[in-house]
Amino acid sequence: MDEALRAVADPTRRAILMLVRDEEVSAGVIAGHFPGISRPAVSQHLGILVAAGLVTVRRAGNRRYYRLRREGLAEAATFMETMWSAPLARLKEAAEREERARTDDEEARG
Amino acid sequence: MDEALRAVADPTRRAILMLVRDEEVSAGVIAGHFPGISRPAVSQHLGILVAAGLVTVRRAGNRRYYRLRREGLAEAATFMETMWSAPLARLKEAAEREERARTDDEEARG
DNA sequence: TAAGTATTTAAGCAACATCTTACACAGCTT
DNA sequence: AAGCTGTGTAAGATGTTGCTTAAATACTTA
Known part of the structure; x- marks a missing residue:
């Protein structure tokens, strides 16, 4: 729980969760929604969300698709x-x- | 919301919230539940919870009584x-x- | 296989969070 | 008034977070 709540405490990560709530979204598309921060920064946020069990990843060719994991x-x-x-x-x-x-x-x- | 979620992301503060969930509890009694950390540390946590709108304070003589504020x-x-x-x-x-x-x-x- | 695209990993840094000790303050009690 | 009790504030050490740029990896396409 601790990890999940810490993850959710960040506004950027909450925004990411909203994006991947109902559908898979690729890292690039996600990053596109945050012009203010770099791609690596978004990637790090995604890593934290995955580690917290809040999103899942699916690799497809070049891309990685993220999606909300409600159980988390x-x-x-x-x-x-x-x-x-x-x-x-x-x-x-x-x-x-x-x-x-x-x-x-x-x-x-x- | 941001402040509330950041406040709740800390395990000590969550434990405090549980303590003051159903009744007023004084700072001293709260601190007594956390032998591992100093009184000032607990006082600081309480300050953060108040600032986040998650608990209310009532001063009575020497003591200060804290209680959960659900709307927060x-x-x-x-x-x-x-x-x-x-x-x-x-x-x-x-x-x-x-x-x-x-x-x-x-x-x-x- | 070379170049291009999508993405993550590494390294470093500034800002912030959390704890500690020392001190200050307010309200009782004698 | 003096001292005790309950509590908060200040200052500083230490660890953590979130960002950046540079480099690495993995896949795709020509």
């Missing part, structure tokens, strides 16, 4: 939700979890 | 959701927004 956001999103949800909501969730556990247990015993 | 997480949480939700879900949301806008417009015209 799971833990971070869960943390946000945990903070966001009100105390009462969390109590409710905890109760439901317990209820499920109890039910599963009964089913397991037959 | 709104933008960051929205970003997470936007990334997390599938393309189809987003299409659906967009359609609903448009539908609402159309309806509101009709109502406004009478």
Whole structure:
């Protein structure tokens, strides 16, 4: 989670994530969206996103195509939700979890 | 959003947020949960969290009580959701927004 | 195989983050 | 008022980040 949140904390990387959210995009096209910084800089950002598990790469000939990897956001999103949800909501969730556990247990015993 | 996400990217600060999530906690008590780092360090983290709008402070006599400020997480949480939700879900949301806008417009015209 | 295109890796640097120790300040308590 | 307690601020050391330019790698095309 730590790596994912650190990765997402950078505005350039968030912009990259938006770009690759719904489709594969090549490194060159991505870099084209950031006239203010060099290609190597963008490449480094992409490396960080891959390392954090937030995007995947597919090599095709000369190019490398990047795409969002949603699972990589799971833990971070869960943390946000945990903070966001009100105390009462969390109590409710905890109760439901317990209820499920109890039910599963009964089913397991037959 | 940037400040909030940068603040949340630090593990110590996330731990602090968990502590003040459901109740006010004084600086001293918070610091007590982090034997590994000095009180001033914790104080600095608290300052960053306040500056980011993620916690509020209440001064009471000698002490300062900190508490989570959920609204501060709104933008960051929205970003997470936007990334997390599938393309189809987003299409659906967009359609609903448009539908609402159309309806509101009709109502406004009478 | 030579040249061209797409991209990453390397090296170095300036800016920033995080920690520490020392000090300062505000509010209690005697 | 003097001293204690709780907390923040200042200054500085140290590590990390994000950028740049230069060079390297990998594939494609002539």
